[in-house]
Amino acid sequence: MDLVDVLLRIDYVFLLAAALRAATPIAFAALGGIFSERAGVINIGLEGMMLISAYVCYRVAVLAASPAVGLVAGMAAAMVLAGLHGLFSIRYQTNQVVSGTVVNIFAAGITGFLFRALGAQESAPYLPNISHPLLKSIPVIGTLLFDQPLLMWVMLIVVVVATVVLFRTPWGLRTRAVGELPRAADTAGIPVNRMRYLNVLISGALAGLGGAFFTLHTVSTFTPLMTSGQGFIGLAAMIFGNWTPIPAFLATLLFTLPQALAGQLQMFGVPLPYQLLSTLPYLLTIITLAGVVRRSTPPAALGTPYVK
């Protein structure tokens, strides 16, 4: 079977549906990054926030026998880490990259420790898929949207809501002002640091949703470091999308589509080493970022604490 033949036989709708699923945690990280960084706080700790949420989601969902309770707990855990990151970055004016790195290391350490100490044998209850027997059978749309994880739906809604919030509401206007020229916001009577805290917390909540995807949708159990750098890929998507929700979301597909395609090719027996396959998103991240970083314009006050 030659490649052209395979390419003709691939179900591209199915492929896109798979890419959308794979993009969900990455997009949550990207959206989280957008809120934090638009307000001027670098958030390199999204990865760690996702990881701790994945763990807490798993553990609490098992204990409470409820995925919903697990989800809330996971988001809360990620927000606690986000609050700490905010405290370091805003109040104590630590270098924000260092603070984010600390968050990542802490999350990796504590979840790894708890995993070893408490184990993870039981399966967590899954969050439901959004599935509708009738809508599901609509061609294309049915496969893309109506048999998909709940959190993917949430993610799509958040993409739209985030766009409206950032560009059409007073909250968004203030957030952007605080991230661009905090002094101007301050002289206009806007509490700069409070805006920053709240946006960092939002960013934690979104990362928490992303982390939940791993344990409540994908595998129903926890393994150490299971977020495997997807928070960082989310940051790349955020940069690629110029700190704007819809372009950042589209950028996540740029990273996940080729992987989904490679998976299909492999299924059809095209000899692709799986090692290459699993490296693909990371490789693409590097390549795209190298091409785009110089053209992107981060918020002007990004990484600078506000001192009166």
Add this chain to the structure above:
Amino acid sequence: MTRPDVVLEMRGITKRFPGVLANDHINLDLRKGEVHALLGENGAGKSTLMNILYGLYQPDAGEIWLDGRRVTIHSPRDAIALGIGMVHQHFMLVPTLTVTENIILGLETRRGLLLDEATPQQRIRQISRDFGLEIDPEAYVKDLPVGVQQRVEIVKALYRNARVLVLDEPTAVLTPLEVESLFSTLRALVKRGVSVIFISHKLKEVKAIADRITVLRQGRVVGSTTPAEAGEAQLASMMVGRPVILKVDKSPAQPGPVVLSVRDVKAMSDRRAMALQGVSFDVRAGEIVGIAGVEGNGQTELVEVITGLRQPLAGQVLLCGQPLPAWSPRAAIDRGMSHIPEDRYKYGIVAAYSLAINLVLSVFHRPPFSRNGLLQRRAILSNAERLVEEFDIRAPHAEVPIGKLSGGNQQKAVVAREFSRPMKLLVAAQPTRGVDVGSIEFIHKRIVQARDAGAAVLLVSAELDEIMALSDRILVMFGGRIVGERDGRTARREDIGLLMMGKV
């Protein structure tokens, strides 16, 4: 107890910062519909006083009375609510937002959950018409020239119903024509009952616009007067505390051979725009060539190319007929170029290093300051002592971190370092920015002395007065080109002002 026409009164305002008494029992009253100028040098306490009025600082003592009522102002929000508006020296406008968004920021109107921009835009247009402040509410601030940005700031204050408008050094960034238009705006404002506090250190402007003048020095009010009562020289000596010679004393230039030759230089700015579109000129030994122009028309890039800080795209820089290797400040230094950079903190000094080290920054690698790869502390210190004496740098001792000194003394240190080497060419960019009047006088005198000793001097300044006072020849830059040349003795301000606007 206040007179009815007094809108604002500040009584006994005192503010202490660690080691400095920034405001020492300052009294100030502002009448309805007047322009009240607050005149003083950098560090005299003008900005501190206004930041207290605007709620950015809290005073240690003193009272603020508005319309006969005592008020306390804890934050800009309080100040805005009381009808106090402020146009800061560095505009408080977010470049990536539109004019409307900037104006309504913090005071947004909503339609449901969403932002309503249509209603505020109507009001902005109304204010625009009423006061003759032409602005486009939908333009992005980053696309507007500074003069227009300042108008946006004024409209922003009026949109917040400001009755008292504070302008902090509003003319620092404007061309002479823009200054004229600002002044007519201010006159329109006071006619409609707005009261204006005009902060400045420029005597000419204060005399032109103010109804009353209050002079501050070292945190105290040294006197109040009116433009009719006090001449420029008198105001200057009030500011400085001693008689000041405002006119630079210099004899006609005796130009010698060409020292610096700039040939068709093209260069990009940091933002990758063409900043220099082919610039050529010569500077001869024994003459001062001044480059006038509104900032951002390529002067920065030109100086950087000449001094080896920026790689040109095309063209050549010749020093005494020899091409200078591009992008090598050390080659330029070694061949007799001295440079007073425009951004002192970025290129002039290392703020955390001692005064003594800063005084040898360009020659520390050569004897006597360095031998066998080791710095010679004694030589560096004795060099510092000599220069501190000669250039009148006021510092507690030579090993104090230079960042702790005042702007004027830092700048004198830069001048001292650059003048302590044999000098064929002096490139002086904004040499008196952020420097007190006393130091300005001193630096100007040294620049003229360097010329008389046979150095070629290239002076770049955004202060037209400085260019007019020092230059033997004036070149005007606009849009990355030299658009005109005038003789320094016969040049007229208005003429140069037009050239600076690109109106040839």
